[in-house]
Amino acid sequence: MTGTSTGHSSHDTKTRLLDAAEELFAQKGFDEVSVRDLAAAASVNVAAVNYHFQGKENLLREVIVRRFTTQRNLALSALEGAMSRAPEHDGLEWVVGAMIRAYLQGAIGDEKPTFMGLIARGMHSSGHLTPDVFFQELVVPVFQAFSGALQAAWPGLPEEDRHWVIASIVAQVHHFTFRWEKKNALSEDSETRQSMQRFLPALAGDRKDYIEAVSAHITRFSCAAIRALYPEV
Amino acid sequence: MTGTSTGHSSHDTKTRLLDAAEELFAQKGFDEVSVRDLAAAASVNVAAVNYHFQGKENLLREVIVRRFTTQRNLALSALEGAMSRAPEHDGLEWVVGAMIRAYLQGAIGDEKPTFMGLIARGMHSSGHLTPDVFFQELVVPVFQAFSGALQAAWPGLPEEDRHWVIASIVAQVHHFTFRWEKKNALSEDSETRQSMQRFLPALAGDRKDYIEAVSAHITRFSCAAIRALYPEV
DNA sequence: GCCCGATTCAAACAACTGTTTATATTGTAC
DNA sequence: GTACAATATAAACAGTTGTTTGAATCGGGC
Numbered sequence: 001m002t003g004t005s006t007g008h009s010s011h012d013t014k015t016r017l018l019d020a021a022e023e024l025f026a027q028k029g030f031d032e033v034s035v036r037d038l039a040a041a042a043s044v045n046v047a048a049v050n051y052h053f054q055g056k057e058n059l060l061r062e063v064i065v066r067r068f069t070t071q072r073n074l075a076l077s078a079l080e081g082a083m084s085r086a087p088e089h090d091g092l093e094w095v096v097g098a099m100i101r102a103y104l105q106g107a108i109g110d111e112k113p114t115f116m117g118l119i120a121r122g123m124h125s126s127g128h129l130t131p132d133v134f135f136q137e138l139v140v141p142v143f144q145a146f147s148g149a150l151q152a153a154w155p156g157l158p159e160e161d162r163h164w165v166i167a168s169i170v171a172q173v174h175h176f177t178f179r180w181e182k183k184n185a186l187s188e189d190s191e192t193r194q195s196m197q198r199f200l201p202a203l204a205g206d207r208k209d210y211i212e213a214v215s216a217h218i219t220r221f222s223c224a225a226i227r228a229l230y231p232e233v
Numbered sequence: 234m235t236g237t238s239t240g241h242s243s244h245d246t247k248t249r250l251l252d253a254a255e256e257l258f259a260q261k262g263f264d265e266v267s268v269r270d271l272a273a274a275a276s277v278n279v280a281a282v283n284y285h286f287q288g289k290e291n292l293l294r295e296v297i298v299r300r301f302t303t304q305r306n307l308a309l310s311a312l313e314g315a316m317s318r319a320p321e322h323d324g325l326e327w328v329v330g331a332m333i334r335a336y337l338q339g340a341i342g343d344e345k346p347t348f349m350g351l352i353a354r355g356m357h358s359s360g361h362l363t364p365d366v367f368f369q370e371l372v373v374p375v376f377q378a379f380s381g382a383l384q385a386a387w388p389g390l391p392e393e394d395r396h397w398v399i400a401s402i403v404a405q406v407h408h409f410t411f412r413w414e415k416k417n418a419l420s421e422d423s424e425t426r427q428s429m430q431r432f433l434p435a436l437a438g439d440r441k442d443y444i445e446a447v448s449a450h451i452t453r454f455s456c457a458a459i460r461a462l463y464p465e466v
Numbered sequence: 467g468c469c470c471g472a473t474t475c476a477a478a479c480a481a482c483t484g485t486t487t488a489t490a491t492t493g494t495a496c
Numbered sequence: 497g498t499a500c501a502a503t504a505t506a507a508a509c510a511g512t513t514g515t516t517t518g519a520a521t522c523g524g525g526c
């Protein structure tokens with residue numbers, strides 16, 4: 001990292017390792033993936049993990065930061081775009097919908113197993129990553145941006161209630177993300193999978209339709225509550 | 234297990250092991266707890282785990298089944314009680330509130346680290362437990378009971394939308410449960426913990442108040458949406 | 467007393483973990 | 497070509513994992 005002049009060959013194996021780690025961690029979780037698994041998946045030597053990163057945990061940290069940074073930027077720019085082009089009469093649905101869609105897109109929009117489960121695991125797990133920096137840099141800005149946008153879109157919603165409402169919206173986004181991942185992790189003919197699809201038929205469709213259906217529902221449900229509970233101005 | 238006549242001494246160490254496992258798994262997760270940790274916490278020999286249960290995974294399975302069974306029964310009886318005594322005019326809030334309160338009570342009502350995180354981990358994790366039986370026996374009945382109660386309380390809500398609405402409610406319950414656990418897992422002066430409490434001041438209060446505040450919010454929020462979106466009869 | 471099945475225990479087992487070492491191999495500057 | 501740093505490799509390391517073994521102990525029945 002001292003000079004950006006020469007380095008070119010290492011970049012390959014480093015990113016190869018990062019990519020493999022992201023996919024494997026998302027699939028099976030941190031503890032279930034050994035350094036040897038990572039090395040094999042990336043077609044590099046086992047020692048490479050400790051040479052390029054310093055230990056397995058640091059690799060996880062870098063994976064998370066990389067993914068979450070793009071997710072944060074995605075959400076922030078989507079929010080900014082929505083706010084600037086928000087028509088006056090349905091500004092609420094516009095802003096909330098944009099936020100939800102951006103998150104879902106980044107979370108399960110890709111065909112590969114996503115990072116969202118990885119984040120969930122990482123936050124569950126005991127000390128695998130120091131959550132402080134991560135939380136401050138990546139979660140807080142999105143929350144505040146969303147909070148500000150919501151305030152602008154629906155001034156009648158007081159600040160202390162806004163926290164509750166945002167929590168409820170985030171809860172739904174996470175939950176539906178999790179359901180999609182969970183479904184995909186099950187075998188095609190699993191009883192559980194069939195039950196899940198019976199309970200939520202949208203799970204049987206393809207990714208794109210699911211994201212759209214979920215976004216529409218959360219937006220409709222949450223905005224209806226907001227409109228019913230708080231005065232328009 | 235052949236005869237119920239003699240057995241008395243083993244029962245002690247077996248339940249001691251179950252209790253220790255439940256607490257440790259909930260605290261640190263399945264992989265982070267070694268068989269030796271379990272044995273030490275229960276004050277039994279390491280081999281006891283493989284003698285009474287057959288392997289560590291089986292112990293986890295029995296822990297989960299035991300806990301989730303009581304949780305299921307708790308939710309079902311709470312729902313039944315609420316339905317029988319539901320006054321006509323606010324039957325919706327009554328039923329939804331009872332359901333939410335029962336779940337939160339079982340999830341984070343105890344002072345010990347709860348089983349909810351354990352369940353979440355178990356469902357996340359790859360193959361640690363066969364989810365099929367577990368899901369069919371423990372999740373499905375509660376879902377169906379809640380669905381039936383909701384139909385009775387608000388007939389205007391069509392079945393396919395009911396699935397979505399229930400998912401949104403469950404999402405919130407899980408999320409707020411998770412937030413409480415997450416907060417408790419962090420050290421008192423952690424920056425993240427302070428941020429979380431700033432975003433959701435109720436997290437700073439005690440357990441009882443938190444459960445009450447969360448139940449009230451989810452009920453209010455969700456029922457407002459239902460009333461706004463669907464005709465009363 | 468003796469016997470017998472059920473339980474407990476300390477010790478050892480084989481497999482796997484993340485990490486390090488010492489040796490090659492590479493690419494580039496001179 | 498040689499020299500040099502950066503990177504890749506195979507082998508070994510020390511520690512932990514879940515599980516098994518075989519002997520010791522317990523608890524009554526007779």
